[in-house]
Amino acid sequence: MDLATGRASTTQLGIAPHNVEAAGRGRWLLAVGNAPTAHGPGHGPIAARLVVLEPVAGAAPRIVTEMAAGRHPAHVVADSTATRAFLTDSEADALQVVDLAGRRIVATVKLGQYPHGLRLSPEEREAWIANVRGGTVSVVDVSRSEEVARIQVGPSPVQVAFLPDGSRAFVSLRGADAVAEIDVAERRVVRRIPVGRGPVQVFATPDGRFLYVANEGTRASPGTGVSVIDVAAGKVAATIETGRGAHGVVICATGSSAFVTNIYDNTVAEIDVAAQRVTRRFRTGRTPNGITWIG
Numbered sequence: 001m002d003l004a005t006g007r008a009s010t011t012q013l014g015i016a017p018h019n020v021e022a023a024g025r026g027r028w029l030l031a032v033g034n035a036p037t038a039h040g041p042g043h044g045p046i047a048a049r050l051v052v053l054e055p056v057a058g059a060a061p062r063i064v065t066e067m068a069a070g071r072h073p074a075h076v077v078a079d080s081t082a083t084r085a086f087l088t089d090s091e092a093d094a095l096q097v098v099d100l101a102g103r104r105i106v107a108t109v110k111l112g113q114y115p116h117g118l119r120l121s122p123e124e125r126e127a128w129i130a131n132v133r134g135g136t137v138s139v140v141d142v143s144r145s146e147e148v149a150r151i152q153v154g155p156s157p158v159q160v161a162f163l164p165d166g167s168r169a170f171v172s173l174r175g176a177d178a179v180a181e182i183d184v185a186e187r188r189v190v191r192r193i194p195v196g197r198g199p200v201q202v203f204a205t206p207d208g209r210f211l212y213v214a215n216e217g218t219r220a221s222p223g224t225g226v227s228v229i230d231v232a233a234g235k236v237a238a239t240i241e242t243g244r245g246a247h248g249v250v251i252c253a254t255g256s257s258a259f260v261t262n263i264y265d266n267t268v269a270e271i272d273v274a275a276q277r278v279t280r281r282f283r284t285g286r287t288p289n290g291i292t293w294i295g
Helices: none
Strands: 016-023 028-034 049-056 059-068 073-078 084-089 094-099 104-110 115-120 126-131 136-141 146-152 157-162 168-173 178-183 188-194 199-204 210-217 222-230 235-241 246-251 257-262 267-272 277-283
Touching: 016 073, 028 073, 049 073, 059 104, 084 115, 094 115, 104 146, 126 157, 126 168, 136 157, 146 188, 168 199, 178 199, 188 235, 210 246, 210 257, 222 246, 222 257, 235 277
Parallel strands: 073 115, 115 157, 157 199, 199 246
Antiparallel strands: 016 028, 028 049, 049 059, 073 084, 084 094, 094 104, 115 126, 126 136, 136 146, 157 168, 168 178, 178 188, 199 210, 210 222, 222 235, 246 257, 257 267, 267 277
């Protein structure tokens, strides 16, 4: 989606992409997923891929390369130099570490049950991963490719977000309609903050004052927006209606705008952060999930 013109362009992939992430300060886009026919009777996932794309001004992103990505990749992030990518393999209960230049998996780290969303800590020394079925967050030392801690957080954790200073991490608890706040140094939950139904992705503003939480709910009873948490107060300061099935959320580097995918409306909502209201909606393909931003 070109924010200046409001126009969208689409790149066809050989996978059903679940997550997309900017890498190398916006030079690349990373997308992970399985082939649309990946699951068959008596068979595990096949054709799980990590696809690397190059953004093209005024046109659809161009596929540069693709590579194997374990059995069932869920989310992917990369370090700031786009040297390594880190992706969760939900079926293998593992974190896969990928050498992007070499196009190969160089390490596999065992995690808790059904790892899903993940983030690198601000200084990029650790990866924190939400294990949906285990009710835990795995902490991985990325230099050693080793799990160094596992934190009990609550039912059905989905995604992790850090404050910019790295002092606190937040984890969406889909099974509790809440967000767990973790003291990073002490590796313990300090409080749980109630939000909307079925929270999924979470993202902090660059000043660290607010946390945006996308509340998807369920298909039968979808959530319709984001909860905006006042971090200092530890409570929801505003609820912004974005659309049915709010799932993915990202905030631009200046902190002026947030963007939310609505999977049951096939839209992305743009939010004015200062005014805390939706200013535009964009049409997308079917069931938009992950979302990323490039300056």
